[in-house]
Structures are given as structure tokens and as C-alpha cells.
Amino acid sequence: MSVDTATVKKVASLARIAISDADAERLAPELNNILGWIEQLGEVDTSAVEPMTAVIPNRLRLREDVVTEGGQRDAVLANAPQGEHGFFTVPKVVE
Amino acid sequence: MSQITDLGIAALRDGIRAGTFSAREVADAFVVAVSKAKALNAFIVETPDHALAAAKAADEARAAGETLKPLAGVPIGMKDLFATRGVQTTAASHILEGFEPVYESTVSQNLWDAGAGMLGKLNTDQFAMGSSNETSYFGNVVSPWRRGGGDNAPLAPGGSSGGSSAAVAARIVPGATGTDTGGSIRQPAAFTGIAGIKPTYGRCSRWGVVAFASSLDQAGPMARDVKDCAILLENMAGFDPKDSTSLDLPVPRWEADLSADLKGKKIGIPKEYRVDGMPAEIESLWQQGIDWLKDAGAEIVEVSLPHTKYALPAYYIIAPAEASSNLARYDGVRYGLRELPEGANLQEMYAATRAAGFGDEVKRRILIGTYVLSAGFYDAYYTQAQKVRALIARDFELAWDQCDLLLTPTAPSAAFALGEKSADPLAMYLNDVFTVPSSLAGLPAMSVPGGLDASGLPLGLQIIGKPLDEQGVLNAGLAIEQRAGFAARPEQWW
Numbered sequence: 012m013s014v015d016t017a018t019v020k021k022v023a024s025l026a027r028i029a030i031s032d033a034d035a036e037r038l039a040p041e042l043n044n045i046l047g048w049i050e051q052l053g054e055v056d057t058s059a060v061e062p063m064t065a066v067i068p069n070r071l072r073l074r075e076d077v078v079t080e081g082g083q084r085d086a087v088l089a090n091a092p093q094g095e096h097g098f099f100t101v102p103k104v105v106e
Numbered sequence: 107m108s109q110i111t112d113l114g115i116a117a118l119r120d121g122i123r124a125g126t127f128s129a130r131e132v133a134d135a136f137v138v139a140v141s142k143a144k145a146l147n148a149f150i151v152e153t154p155d156h157a158l159a160a161a162k163a164a165d166e167a168r169a170a171g172e173t174l175k176p177l178a179g180v181p182i183g184m185k186d187l188f189a190t191r192g193v194q195t196t197a198a199s200h201i202l203e204g205f206e207p208v209y210e211s212t213v214s215q216n217l218w219d220a221g222a223g224m225l226g227k228l229n230t231d232q233f234a235m236g237s238s239n240e241t242s243y244f245g246n247v248v249s250p251w252r253r254g255g256g257d258n259a260p261l262a263p264g265g266s267s268g269g270s271s272a273a274v275a276a277r278i279v280p281g282a283t284g285t286d287t288g289g290s291i292r293q294p295a296a297f298t299g300i301a302g303i304k305p306t307y308g309r310c311s312r313w314g315v316v317a318f319a320s321s322l323d324q325a326g327p328m329a330r331d332v333k334d335c336a337i338l339l340e341n342m343a344g345f346d347p348k349d350s351t352s353l354d355l356p357v358p359r360w361e362a363d364l365s366a367d368l369k370g371k372k373i374g375i376p377k378e379y380r381v382d383g384m385p386a387e388i389e390s391l392w393q394q395g396i397d398w399l400k401d402a403g404a405e406i407v408e409v410s411l412p413h414t415k416y417a418l419p420a421y422y423i424i425a426p427a428e429a430s431s432n433l434a435r436y437d438g439v440r441y442g443l444r445e446l447p448e449g450a451n452l453q454e455m456y457a458a459t460r461a462a463g464f465g466d467e468v469k470r471r472i473l474i475g476t477y478v479l480s481a482g483f484y485d486a487y488y489t490q491a492q493k494v495r496a497l498i499a500r501d502f503e504l505a506w507d508q509c510d511l512l513l514t515p516t517a518p519s520a521a522f523a524l525g526e527k528s529a530d531p532l533a534m535y536l537n538d539v540f541t542v543p544s545s546l547a548g549l550p551a552m553s554v555p556g557g558l559d560a561s562g563l564p565l566g567l568q569i570i571g572k573p574l575d576e577q578g579v580l581n582a583g584l585a586i587e588q589r590a591g592f593a594a595r596p597e598q599w600w
Contacts (some may be wrong), residue, residue: 022473022476022480025476026460027434027460028457028464029457038470041470042470042473044531045470045532048422049422050419051419052419052423053490055490055494057490057493057497060493060496060497061493062493063492064492065321066307066547066548067307067353067573071350072347086208090206090441090442091439091441092438092443101452103451
């Protein structure tokens, strides 16, 4: 399987990373090189194997459905690049 | 007496307890050593006040006749992947530059609760993605080691925990935290002639550790010797309800139970680790390690881990896939960098922020991860990789029928020069060929220094253990350490 610059741009758009045409040109062969190498996994017969979900058998715990750390608005907002009136702010998304 | 900075964790702890020197003297000595070592670029932020405050608390406790905490007054370095309250935490990325967490990671909190102090935040590969510490936004870390014979080419300290390895090897910190996703504690430890252990997945809480690949990420200590690693690990590990994969088990007394007597132990030598093109020096060090373990009373058996060659490609699907998901949180909204070009909408803001904030290797891995998880490719890549991962784990399980521990080289070469491999991502990835399989299986594994190559650079040996058998790993490490008598250290040029 080989990716072209259009695919690179599509993947970058899915990943929300702005890339230029020059970036895409540069990345396509790089990614192909890596993808070509990882495709050797196709050689392995895995027809009778379940995909691994946990390396160490460990049952996921449930916790009590209670607030553990509430009332931390200022701490939550402390590192926001932009916040107003106790909210995160972003460019306008609705007209 | 030797210089304070020549002492390791155990000697500092014991000396402070005995009153041989004060914690203040210790903190001062290391703070000065750190401030003089800028040429290594091992630190992103220095925090002398943190170390001095811990020293003050230790000295006051001792003066008051109180029982000292396990690491009272011992200063350490903290990899910049651990969130530290009020101290910039960046994962060596631009996108987190200026981020000052309002919370403390569990592992660092455990260390402060044990009385340790922090000398600063250690440089690393960006988001821990790299094997040479060349992907940091804050510049390369330079290894304190140099090749002999007047070759002054700056060498890689390994990665991703390259600030940690360089700082410990240069004796500007007595010990440091690292994190290991595919070898990021063990390979840098091997490159710099120090010890480092990645415990069983789940021993150390991931809470407050900047996430790279959550099913693989594990914290662990890096220090000058095995005993120091045992002490630090005891004070880092432990159940944490805030990490859903944290193991709800008591922390063993690894230090107290250290023993270099390996009678009755079987050590497996995996034949698939004899890779093509392995330098003869590494081959002979491996044989030397086998002889040392025999001398310690162990029996040597050859074992087979048939899926070894597929570990790296599986890792380079799984780790980028998890990274692409984990790093989706850097959106320029809640913390970190925001790039808002004139007139940009929300989606454009995300894309511009991430383009400006992530380095090339991080972007490369996010793109790979996004691609292998995208519709139509998920099963061919990701599901297949998780199946191969199950086979790799099964290889180890079958090996445990024949042996208790495995011995391998840590890395396929000694440290390379900065810039030597950075142009070729695949060549860089191959550095982790011996460390990735045990990461995929969640096993405890450690690197200890074994000797020097012909140009005078350290080489490491890796011990891999069964799940939860950190003790067995540490003990075999100790047996090698005692026999290797590794005393080489880099000559100070910084």
C-alpha cells in the first residue's frame, strides 16, 4: 500500500495538522518507507489469535458515582490560552 | 571523603541519616553541579528552591530527632514528562511551552512524600518520541561521554530519557525518573553507562504523566547502580485509583530483598536476539554476561521467541495509533499554545496550533497513527498489530516454562553521534529492537552497564523478567554489576 500526497493531505486534515504542499511532498515518501516496513506484519498467521487488549490481566475497576474533585473552575482555566467569564473561548462557531 | 556529587542515592540517604553531611550540603553540591553543566542541555528548567526546601525539611526533621523519610533530603532530576505543580511541564514540546500544571503527577508526588527534592525538569525527546533526544523543542541533550582518541563529536545520550541519562552519568543528579514506552529508560541507560529499570506495566501510576502510548508507557528510575534503582522504584511505585491500569498490589521491599545469589535460577538466552550485523563487541559482552550469571549460580538455557522480528513493526503501529489519539487533546483551547491566524475559524485554529506546536517526529507519528486507524485500514494494520502483540506476549509466556529471566544486549550499538541517524526515521527506530518486545508484553526489564567498547563507550546488558518479578530482574542485575565492576565515568569537559 502506498500513500500519495493527496492521501497525506487527507490524513493530515483528519489529524488537524496544517501542512503545505511542500510538506506533503516530503512526507509521502517518508511515510511510505515506514508503512512499507510495517507491512511485513502481514506475513504472520494470526487467524487463530485474539487481539491483545491488556498486557497484564487486570480487571477494570468501577468507582463510586460521586464527585471527587468539584469546584475547580479557576484551576481548570488556569492554563487556557484564552478564557473569559469563567469559560474557554474559541473563534465563533455559530453565526 | 570523596565529593558529595560522586555519591549515589543510597550513600546520600545514609549519609544524611548518619549526619556525615547535612541535606543542605548535598542540595548545594548538586545545585552547583547542575548550574555548571549547561553545555549538556540536560535540563529544561532548574528548580534549586525545590531541592533546597526538601533539604531544609530533612535537616529540621533530623535536628528534631524524628525518623527520617525514605529519601529525606535526596535530590533527584524529574523527566519533563511528569506534571509538577507550578513548574513548567512541556514534554519537550513547543505546544506545552509555558504550561504550569495545577496538579502533581502521582509518581512525583510519591517521591516528594518520601522526602526527595527536585533539581529540575529534565530534557527528553519530544513527547518521549525518539531514541537520541534529538526531537526536543529545547535542543539536543549532549552525552557527557566522548569517544576516545581525541574524537570530540557530540554523542547522543539515548532517548527518550536522554536528559535523565546524561544528568545521572555526568553526576549532576544522583538519580532521575524516566519513562519507557519502547525502551526509553533502558537504551539511554545503556548509552551512558548507568542502570535503569522499567517495571511491570501498572506498577507506577501513569496519572499526571504526559501520555504517549498508554498501553505501553511506564515510569521507572535511572541511577548509577542497581540498589539505587531499587530504592527509587520503591518510592515511585504503588497503587493509584486515579490510573485505571494501576495494579492494586503492595510495593515489594526490593532494596531489602536484593541478592546476587542466583542459585536455582534459569536464565534464558533468546536466539532470535542474535541479529544480523550486531557488532562483535556486543556479541562478546553478551557472552561475558552469560558467564557472569553462571558464576552467580544460574543455569543458562537457550530459548526461542519466534515472533521477535515482528515486535518493532507492531510497535510502530500500536504506539503511533495510541499517540494520535492521546495527542488529540492539544487543541489550543484548554492549555498550551494557540495559533490563531487572522480570520481563522475553529478548525483552522486547531490545525494551525498543531502545525506550529508539534515537531516533525511527533507529526510523523500522529500521521502514521491516524492512517493506520482510518476507515478501511484499521483491521489490516491496528488489529493485526494487536494480534501479533498477543503472539509476542505468548512467546514470552512459553519461555517462562523453561527459564526465570532472559538476558540480552540492551541496544544493538554503543551511542552514536548526534545527527548520525536523525535523517532516517527507520534507522532510528531499529535502535529499540531489543527493548520493544518486553514493552509490548508489559514485562519488567532493566539495563545495567557491562563494559566499554573499543572507543571507550559504555555498553549495556538487559535483563527481562516475568510479570511482577522486578526482584528477579534487580537481583540478576546486581549479580552482573558485582562482576562487571563497571567504574568507568565520562571525563568532565562541560
